[in-house]
Amino acid sequence: MDPQTGHRVIFRRLITLSWPITLAFIMRVGYQIVDIFWVGKLGTTEVAAVSLAGNTFFIVLAVGQLIGSGTVTLVAQTFGARIIDRANCIVRQALILSLFVAVLVSTVGFIFSANLVSLLGGTGTVLSLGTQYLRILFIGFFFQLLSFSINYSFRGTGDMVTPMVLMFAATIVNMILDPLLILGIGIFPRLGVQGAAIATIIGMLTSFVLGFVILIRGKSGLKLELGKSWRLESSVVRTIMTIGTPISVSYLLMGFTVMAAFRIVASFSESAIAAMGIGVRILQFSTLSIVSIGISTTTIVGHYLGARDVSRAHKTGVVSMLLCTAIMIFFSIVFYAGAPFLIQIFLNEALVVQYGTQYMRIAALYLVFIGLTVSMTGVLRGAGYTFPPMLAGLFKLAGLLLLAPQFAYTLGIGLSGVWWAMFVSYGIETLVITLNYLTGKWRKVGLELLENVK
Numbered sequence: 112m113d114p115q116t117g118h119r120v121i122f123r124r125l126i127t128l129s130w131p132i133t134l135a136f137i138m139r140v141g142y143q144i145v146d147i148f149w150v151g152k153l154g155t156t157e158v159a160a161v162s163l164a165g166n167t168f169f170i171v172l173a174v175g176q177l178i179g180s181g182t183v184t185l186v187a188q189t190f191g192a193r194i195i196d197r198a199n200c201i202v203r204q205a206l207i208l209s210l211f212v213a214v215l216v217s218t219v220g221f222i223f224s225a226n227l228v229s230l231l232g233g234t235g236t237v238l239s240l241g242t243q244y245l246r247i248l249f250i251g252f253f254f255q256l257l258s259f260s261i262n263y264s265f266r267g268t269g270d271m272v273t274p275m276v277l278m279f280a281a282t283i284v285n286m287i288l289d290p291l292l293i294l295g296i297g298i299f300p301r302l303g304v305q306g307a308a309i310a311t312i313i314g315m316l317t318s319f320v321l322g323f324v325i326l327i328r329g330k331s332g333l334k335l336e337l338g339k340s341w342r343l344e345s346s347v348v349r350t351i352m353t354i355g356t357p358i359s360v361s362y363l364l365m366g367f368t369v370m371a372a373f374r375i376v377a378s379f380s381e382s383a384i385a386a387m388g389i390g391v392r393i394l395q396f397s398t399l400s401i402v403s404i405g406i407s408t409t410t411i412v413g414h415y416l417g418a419r420d421v422s423r424a425h426k427t428g429v430v431s432m433l434l435c436t437a438i439m440i441f442f443s444i445v446f447y448a449g450a451p452f453l454i455q456i457f458l459n460e461a462l463v464v465q466y467g468t469q470y471m472r473i474a475a476l477y478l479v480f481i482g483l484t485v486s487m488t489g490v491l492r493g494a495g496y497t498f499p500p501m502l503a504g505l506f507k508l509a510g511l512l513l514l515a516p517q518f519a520y521t522l523g524i525g526l527s528g529v530w531w532a533m534f535v536s537y538g539i540e541t542l543v544i545t546l547n548y549l550t551g552k553w554r555k556v557g558l559e560l561l562e563n564v565k
Contacts, residue, residue, distance in 0.1 A: 204348065
């Protein structure tokens, strides 16, 4: 057997591509955790406000996937097929599309910030502070959406280091400015939650400017030539949107799932909101590595399908699933055992620690479901077959909306009933996507994709 076809080689390639993404994601979550840490110095109400408002990032992430998912798949396959000029053309068109979308999202989000926080269950002071935080944040989301297309373009080529460097720069800026602007240290004014938002958007702007300059100078085979045609091509736009729309909807569904849980949790107490806000951010760390593997899986599968090597694409999926499962088992044990200590790091209030521990220990039980779902989704995205993840996400949201009120209120389980409903809904999602993956239809879709944009 050719050693290049072996599972061991694919494993090494996954690790090589994944570690820079993992570090970049750690820094991205660092944005949120640093905010929560310093805002925690202000009090429980402020933490609840930032936790609620911060959930709208799922919406922005979903919109970013609308363009980004199609971009990374097409760039990966054009690189696999060695048609680099076409890849550069796709990047230019992705940036134009992102610009239109960014203007729309930032404008609408700024106008309706109060409505969003209220929809999530914010009232009184939580609503007021959350709205102040979110309005400023939506200005920064303009730069964040443009950065998505730039970062996904690099990742499509297999360059995961440049996006990591960009996120590192943004995180350092945010870490420096957070305590200064939130608490008003030295010559800086004490801006509270608004200071947290301002620090975050300055970090986002830093990442975008650096990424744009690097892309113009040429990196990883991509070069943004401003003098080339920026005319949108219907075939490319249609393919990007066809791939990206289901993934975008999937992320929206993921966001709505969390928002729906927060909405129900908000009916219990501010301590419950704070507990879930902290718990969600801590548990995000456990998924960073497998999400990175999922993105690497997309790139590798895209390269192999672009080169018409279905066998290696299939082996990549197998290795990805085994690796993600092993990682999630490890983190399940760690987070189950260490839940109380981890919650106390951020807010040592009795009820918050109690509720947060309950949440984390139940959530730790479905981390394996998330690992399998992420790895299979990585394969499907590399093939451009993105409908099944959307379908699975829809079933997950429906399961949560149906079961959470029943468990929490009808059966009298209370707050932990929401956590158990999330456990069941994540299991449903994994089952649906597994059944679709096993049909093998993704292979056919992946081999036909480039014919639409040549």
